Amino acid sequence: MQRQGSDPPPIGQELIIPALAVGFTAYYFWTVQELAWEAKANGIVIGAILLLLVALLLFRVGWRVANRQATLRFTLGGDPETDRVRLMLMALMVAFLVVLPLLGTSITLGLMLFIGMWLLGGRHWPSLIGVSVITPLLVWATLIVILGTRFPLGPFEHAMAALFGIGPVD
Amino acid sequence: MELDLATIADLFGRSFSLWWAIIPGIALGLAVGVLPGFSPQNTLIILLPVTLAMDVEAALAFMISLYCANHLSGGIPAILVNIPGSAGAAATCIDGYQMTKKGQAQQALMLSFIASVAGGLITSVAVLGVLPFLAELGLILRSVEMVVIILFGLTLIAVLAAKDMLKGLIGGAFGLMLGAIGTDQVYSTPRATFGFLELYDGLPLVPVLIGLFAISECLVMLEEKFGGGSKPATQQRPQWADTLDGIRLSLRYWWQIVWTAFLGLAIGVIPGAGAYIASFVAYQQSRLFSKTPEKYGTGFAPGVIAPESANNGVTSGTLVPTMAIGIPGGSTAAVMMIVLQYQGITLGPRLFQDSPNIAYGVFVMMTVAYIFMIPLILPMARYASKVVTVPVHVIVPLILGLTVIGAFADREYMFDMALALGFGVIGYIAVKTNYHVTSILIGVLLGPIFERYLLRSLRIGQGDIMVLFSSPIANALWVLLVISVVLPIWRERRLARRAAA
Numbered sequence: 001m002q003r004q005g006s007d008p009p010p011i012g013q014e015l016i017i018p019a020l021a022v023g024f025t026a027y028y029f030w031t032v033q034e035l036a037w038e039a040k041a042n043g044i045v046i047g048a049i050l051l052l053l054v055a056l057l058l059f060r061v062g063w064r065v066a067n068r069q070a071t072l073r074f075t076l077g078g079d080p081e082t083d084r085v086r087l088m089l090m091a092l093m094v095a096f097l098v099v100l101p102l103l104g105t106s107i108t109l110g111l112m113l114f115i116g117m118w119l120l121g122g123r124h125w126p127s128l129i130g131v132s133v134i135t136p137l138l139v140w141a142t143l144i145v146i147l148g149t150r151f152p153l154g155p156f157e158h159a160m161a162a163l164f165g166i167g168p169v170d
Numbered sequence: 171m172e173l174d175l176a177t178i179a180d181l182f183g184r185s186f187s188l189w190w191a192i193i194p195g196i197a198l199g200l201a202v203g204v205l206p207g208f209s210p211q212n213t214l215i216i217l218l219p220v221t222l223a224m225d226v227e228a229a230l231a232f233m234i235s236l237y238c239a240n241h242l243s244g245g246i247p248a249i250l251v252n253i254p255g256s257a258g259a260a261a262t263c264i265d266g267y268q269m270t271k272k273g274q275a276q277q278a279l280m281l282s283f284i285a286s287v288a289g290g291l292i293t294s295v296a297v298l299g300v301l302p303f304l305a306e307l308g309l310i311l312r313s314v315e316m317v318v319i320i321l322f323g324l325t326l327i328a329v330l331a332a333k334d335m336l337k338g339l340i341g342g343a344f345g346l347m348l349g350a351i352g353t354d355q356v357y358s359t360p361r362a363t364f365g366f367l368e369l370y371d372g373l374p375l376v377p378v379l380i381g382l383f384a385i386s387e388c389l390v391m392l393e394e395k396f397g398g399g400s401k402p403a404t405q406q407r408p409q410w411a412d413t414l415d416g417i418r419l420s421l422r423y424w425w426q427i428v429w430t431a432f433l434g435l436a437i438g439v440i441p442g443a444g445a446y447i448a449s450f451v452a453y454q455q456s457r458l459f460s461k462t463p464e465k466y467g468t469g470f471a472p473g474v475i476a477p478e479s480a481n482n483g484v485t486s487g488t489l490v491p492t493m494a495i496g497i498p499g500g501s502t503a504a505v506m507m508i509v510l511q512y513q514g515i516t517l518g519p520r521l522f523q524d525s526p527n528i529a530y531g532v533f534v535m536m537t538v539a540y541i542f543m544i545p546l547i548l549p550m551a552r553y554a555s556k557v558v559t560v561p562v563h564v565i566v567p568l569i570l571g572l573t574v575i576g577a578f579a580d581r582e583y584m585f586d587m588a589l590a591l592g593f594g595v596i597g598y599i600a601v602k603t604n605y606h607v608t609s610i611l612i613g614v615l616l617g618p619i620f621e622r623y624l625l626r627s628l629r630i631g632q633g634d635i636m637v638l639f640s641s642p643i644a645n646a647l648w649v650l651l652v653i654s655v656v657l658p659i660w661r662e663r664r665l666a667r668r669a670a671a
Contacts, residue, residue: 014337017605020596021344028347028362035361038628039354042621043347043361050343057336076602082392089392090591093385093570097587109571116567120395131564139575142201147213150582151575 010073011061018054025050088119104154105144106136144168178298181531185538188231191224192535192542195232199239200547203255204247206380206576210240211501218509226513230532233509235539237502238290238485241445242543245282245478250275250557251569253384257375258445258481260611261326261453263383265466265473272469275558276409279551280416281474287540287547288420289431289479293486294536296435301494301530311440313626314638318647319437320620323447325655326454327609334604341605345613346620348373355622356629368585376580378614381593382600382607384573388566389598395562413551419471426472427479430456434480438487444500445484446615452480458654463661486536493521493529 025047032040064070078086096112103111114132122128143149144157145167153168161167185192202213214221214233221229244255249266262282269278311319327342351362352372363369420427430452437448456476457466466473488500496518498504507517510528515521521529557565577590600607631637639645
């Protein structure tokens with residue numbers, strides 16, 4: 001319940017998923033416009049229902065805003081500190097994907113774990129080093145060597161294959 | 171070969187003697203099932219050189235043990251960290267993770283283990299008795315009936331959306347639209363693929379699952395450390411008493427285990443119907459027939475039991491059409507078929523005359539595998555539940571790293587890793603703005619197969635929509651579907667009226 005005299009709650013964030021859904025539906029409609037009915041019937045029926053549902057949501061949001069029960073400001077409820085860490089973590093994951101083909105799975109995973117734990121406030125060195133060394137080694141031994149999954153290979157995997165003949169060469 | 175008691179006893183004896191193949195199969199299945207992205211069929215494909223070199227019965231025992239254990243362990247991360255190990259465990263998150271948040275991780279794990287093992291045991295024993303009849307079920311249920319069965323699963327969107335129907339339905343419809351990505355079923359023309367060849371086969375399920383559940387959950391978990399969010403309640407030390415409490419709860423809801431296992435078996439028999447359909451339908455039906463439906467979603471024991479029992483009931487069902495009519499009930503069954511055919515065994519009706527030790531032996535091996543699982547997994551709940559005590563700064567990078575790697579493992583595309591991250595952001599926004607991620611996932615999972623069966627039906631009916639009401643079985647299912655949608659609404663309104671009065 002809203003307290004007397006307090007600001008109305010922001011509800012702009014509730015429109016992000018509908019905006020994504022409508023944007024995608026519009027794109028879907030555009031890509032199927034010249035296809036046979038069998039290829040688009042299902043998507044068009046669901047898309048039409050989705051648009052109707054979003055229209056109802058917009059009406060509900062508009063009604064609440066008009067009656068000053070809510071504002072269109074955005075928030076996901078996080079405090080600035082958490083949001084900053086969250087963004088850094090996502091940036092780290094993007095960097096992980098960029099570096100993965102260059103350094104290979106084991107080294108990149110080790111670096112990602114170390115930096116990730118550091119970003120989240122981990123300062124206990126034995127844990128930082130232990131987790132970021134043992135986990136990639138386990139991944140390499142089980143997933144790459146034993147199960148033979150074709151993860152990107154890098155200096156570590158090549159060195160193990162060249163020195164000990166363990167794991168895939170390329 | 172007559173299936174008398176002496177024959178069954180002989181098959182059991184032979185299966186028990188294959189313990190050396192069953193135990194490694196269980197161990198590998200448990201390990202692989204915990205990691206999203208590592209499916210049993212991919213593991214079996216990788217291990218084909220090993221299984222092809224084994225004696226046929228040992229190879230079957232190994233593959234079946236791995237398959238069953240994999241279905242069981244998908245529920246472990248679903249309960250502990252809200253990340254389903256496989257799509258079949260997605261429904262387990264709904265109540266399982268809520269139990270963990272209430273400090274009942276051990277009980278939830280025990281419910282999951284016992285429901286899985288009991289569900290698998292009951293159905294594999296039952297199959298031995300009714301195998302010929304079940305094989306016919308796979309032939310009777312056609313596209314028209316499948317459309318209605320999938321709609322049963324889709325009605326769970328409405329159930330999940332009970333708190334905010336509009337948002338839940340938008341989430342579900344968004345998922346269904348995303349499920350329409352990829353080439354169409356008839357002409358193979360690409361739709362909404364953004365120009366990515368990787369999306370021509372449709373949206374890959376593993377990265378979506380990982381993104382919506384694992385990555386989004388990691389982003390939410392940060393609030394426990396930095397934002398003062400609610401941390402899952404944890405016991406100081408895992409106690410055997412909690413394990414016993416889980417067993418007690420399982421015994422209390424034994425009937426749930428039995429009937430949802432048979433529901434899973436029936437759905438598993440239908441070729442192409444996966445464990446995720448069974449688990450969502452079982453959850454929805456369990457809630458429908460419950461006297462306390464309002465407790466579902468709050469950490470309620472039957473909410474864990476129903477999907478897990480059905481999920482393992484599917485394991486027996488999937489092998490029925492494989493053995494009886496030579497049509498694989500699922501992708502893992504297809505891999506098993508390859509191994510059997512390599513060994514010179516032809517699957518189908520003649521299998522029961524030519525190789526009865528294989529035809530019936532498969533289900534006896536499955537029973538034995540579940541029996542072996544009992545002592546292996548029961549102590550596991552006590553130790554596995556310790557995962558929730560791992561600090562956020564360790565568990566979050568670990569989950570992120572391992573699950574993003576899991577996103578790669580299924581199809582071996584770097585694209586899938588990026589897709590998982592993208593869906594992680596969508597999942598996080600959905601969680602924070604109260605759009606149920608499970609609704610989106612149900613849409614993505616069931617959307618493509620709904621479209622496939624709907625189009626197949628419409629083509630059979632030459633475009634006439636009335637084909638959907640053309641069979642007595644389908645009509646009976648339609649009636650049940652309407653009841654299962656209308657009944658909860660009517661019941662909730664009645665409860666609301668009583669509360670108001």
